[in-house]
Amino acid sequence: MIYLDNAASTPLDGMVLDVMTACQRDIYGNPSSVHGEGRKARVAVEQARRTIAGLMNVSPSEVFFTSGGTEANNAILWGCARDFGHRHFITSRLEHPAVLRPLEVLREAMDIHVHHVEVDPLGHIDTDHLAGLLRRYPGSVVSLMHANNETGNLLPVKAVAALCREHQAPFHSDTVQTAGKFNLDIDNLDIDYAVASAHKFHGPKGAGFMVVRPGKFFKPFITGGTQERNMRAGTENVCGIVGMAKALEVAHERMEEDQAHIAVLKKECIRLLREQIPGVTFNGDAEGSSLHTILNLSLPAGTDAEMLLPKLDIAGICVSSGSACASGTSKGSHVLEALGADPDRPSLRVSFSRYNALDEVATLVKNLNR
Numbered sequence: 544m545i546y547l548d549n550a551a552s553t554p555l556d557g558m559v560l561d562v563m564t565a566c567q568r569d570i571y572g573n574p575s576s577v578h579g580e581g582r583k584a585r586v587a588v589e590q591a592r593r594t595i596a597g598l599m600n601v602s603p604s605e606v607f608f609t610s611g612g613t614e615a616n617n618a619i620l621w622g623c624a625r626d627f628g629h630r631h632f633i634t635s636r637l638e639h640p641a642v643l644r645p646l647e648v649l650r651e652a653m654d655i656h657v658h659h660v661e662v663d664p665l666g667h668i669d670t671d672h673l674a675g676l677l678r679r680y681p682g683s684v685v686s687l688m689h690a691n692n693e694t695g696n697l698l699p700v701k702a703v704a705a706l707c708r709e710h711q712a713p714f715h716s717d718t719v720q721t722a723g724k725f726n727l728d729i730d731n732l733d734i735d736y737a738v739a740s741a742h743k744f745h746g747p748k749g750a751g752f753m754v755v756r757p758g759k760f761f762k763p764f765i766t767g768g769t770q771e772r773n774m775r776a777g778t779e780n781v782c783g784i785v786g787m788a789k790a791l792e793v794a795h796e797r798m799e800e801d802q803a804h805i806a807v808l809k810k811e812c813i814r815l816l817r818e819q820i821p822g823v824t825f826n827g828d829a830e831g832s833s834l835h836t837i838l839n840l841s842l843p844a845g846t847d848a849e850m851l852l853p854k855l856d857i858a859g860i861c862v863s864s865g866s867a868c869a870s871g872t873s874k875g876s877h878v879l880e881a882l883g884a885d886p887d888r889p890s891l892r893v894s895f896s897r898y899n900a901l902d903e904v905a906t907l908v909k910n911l912n913r
């Protein structure tokens with residue numbers, strides 16, 4: 544199996560599996576129980592919180608565990624509208640559905656206004672347009688993802704954060720694709736709300752967290768018990784949390800080495816594609832300000848789109864498809880559509896991890912060329 548769909552999910556790291564196995568075996572108390580077994584679970588959760596907080600350069604009191612990125616984004620956007628009374632939200636059409644859908648639902652439920660910042664042909668947001676929107680709607684909530692999950696395009700986070708400060712606008716960034724890939728010093732980046740999902744950095748599925756900066760706390764999105772200092776009800780996913788902290792720790796320890804290795808894979812993939820598939824093009828800013836783990840390409844017109852993924856699947860190659868949809872009727876990629884990609888050309892997202900090797904990239908390209 545050649546697994547090149549790491550933006551969708553990543554294989555579990557062996558060390559993460561070990562700590563999770565030990566946790567499942569040895570730690571079974573409820574962290575809210577006051578007896579010895581409960582306290583053991585509480586210690587494990589709080590140790591994980593301290594580890595994550597240290598890696599994100601925030602205080603442990605600003606880290607809240609969730610089931611993943613989707614829940615964290617929902618909680619933050621709902622919190623901003625419901626508890627802080629924000630009525631204007633600025634985002635882009637290229638965001639993940641975990642941001643776009645909650646904003647649509649909020650619009651129906653609370654009469655909020657959603658403004659879309661313009662993007663250039665490569666898919667980078669137009670900061671002048673953002674500044675204009677902020678002047679017009681000061682105090683809007685800005686929600687812009689750090690790295691686009693389809694194209695890998697990177698947001699100039701510090702410049703956006705500075706604009707947000709200037710206009711007293713809370714800044715939410717969906718950092719799901721970049722947590723564990725870069726050193727996300729949240730204090731230095733000046734993001735008010737950041738989110739992460741363990742399964743994107745070789746941790747378990749169903750575990751994530753949000754970072755909420757001081758003064759930006761909201762009421763719980765999921766209500767019930769008073770877990771997570773009353774920010775998120777429900778018994779903590781203890782072993783998921785422990786595994787996530789280990790995965791983030793390992794990702795930070797190996798970060799430079801992994802970045803260098805994966806960047807070589809991406810560069811070689813681009814080179815081989817250009818060499819072997821005339822007419823191939825890349826969506827987003829593949830060779831510019833782009834995440835090293837993601838490459839989005841369109842194959843030449845005339846490629847059999849329907850057979851493409853089954854063919855790769857038979858060859859044991861896992862990638863994601865995503866084409867611009869022609870009329871909005873077929874379900875395609877809203878990102879590629881917004882970028883004006885040709886709907887008649889099949890597109891693929893290839894996404895790498897530290898477990899991939901150069902020969903796998905060569906095999907992928909060879910199979911695309913058949």
Ligand code: PLP
Nearest residue numbers: 611612613639641692717719740
């Ligand atoms: N945001 C982005 C940018 C993503 O890529 C994903 C996962 O595909 C999510 C949010 C959703 O995260 P989760 O799977 O943890 O709910």
